[in-house]
Amino acid sequence: MRAANLSTTIPPMEQNSLYDRPDLYDLMAPPDRVLERFYVEIARERGGRVLDLACGSGRLTIPLAQAGLQVVGGDLSAEMLAQARRRAEVQAVSLELVRLDMRDFDLEGRTFDTIIVAMNSVLHLHSLDDFRGFFRSAGRHLSPQGRLVFDAFLPDIAMLNADPGRRELIGTVVHDELGAIMVEETARYDPLTQVRHVDWYWSSEMEKDFWQVALPMRSIFPQEMPLLVASGGLRLIERFGDFDRSPLAAGSMRQICVCAPMPAP
Template sequence: MTGGDLSATMLEHARRSAEAQAVQLDLVQLDMRHFDLNGRTFDTTIVAVNSVLHLHSLDDFKGFFQSVARHLSPKGRLVFDAFFPNVAMLSSDPDRRQLVGAIVHDTQGKIIVEETLRYEPLTQISHVDWYWSTSAKKDFWRTPLQVRNIFPQEMPLLIASGGLRLVDRFGDFDRSPLAAGSARQVCVCADQG
């Protein structure tokens, strides 16, 4: 199994997790927009957790899909998820916080995560800020994110720009059909050939 990330910190975290679970893992630092793994090919490439949405420009997407296409075996598949753009959310008040969720941390207890979102329609980029709070300290951490929104009719065109084709698409990981109320697009891609 091979894993890649631009962040050395994320790769180190993955290495420690793999060691703790006795999993053999080859980790590579790479930029998903353009990478070359010296001719290696894979039957399955998975890009999880909306990671493709950190690509912003058409050139970024084209480079990513071309790089993946070079590394897919003849019957290989790329599988990735991208949240389904919600027009109500994109047009919400950019100063109003929305609840993202809550987690329980080993030492800090319950942590609440809220977000604000400012959408730029010309670039289709959402500027998101996550605010992390405990009962003892409000906003102890802020995480800024910039994510691209990909609408359903646009997705196949972006995929094709890099030499792949969309062979299946679902509305969630349970393989439910893509519908207007879907939370995400789960895409399965193959070589155009």
């Protein structure tokens, strides 16, 4: 397993980011076999070369590699990449990991049959410049018949209008050293930026609110998505409402997007 020496643009990490603590993040993001199967199958349809952006601690990168695909995992967080490397070593999985910012990256002319951004990670992009840079960077790294595939929650109007001062329990997990942990959140939605500003509060049996992290997430409405994709020179060619490839419908909870390069003039 090797880390590539590649040209990237990497801004300073945010202070007190959720991604500083892979041990806690992984507790809130357990394996999802349905999601894994979808991305493995759709990558196999295109070919063997896969770029897993916002790969985090390797939750999807490792299953992709175990399926026999040639995988590069990229993430902004050095801590998450270190966790991915440890997990891959424990499972004797060979993959390549690189630190990058998906808003602007250059992997030295390499192209991929499938580029993946899974588990709502595209919602970390907030501005039009963020999206334009991301789609342009992804497009430069797609093979002629390659596909960019990503999933994002559909905005829930009731959730966006929730009381910003109210704490909601979102999960209870067990940490190897800290024991039982309760995770709560508050959220405030800004309709001008379409960013939902979430704060997560972590409490153990010994200490309430021993950690607090901000998790601002962009809302992308269905009619807006094709315009964002096109802003970076790609086209949205297919969209599903779930990982079973059912059509996007009014009752869908997510939009799963398949994008391709623009056809040559």
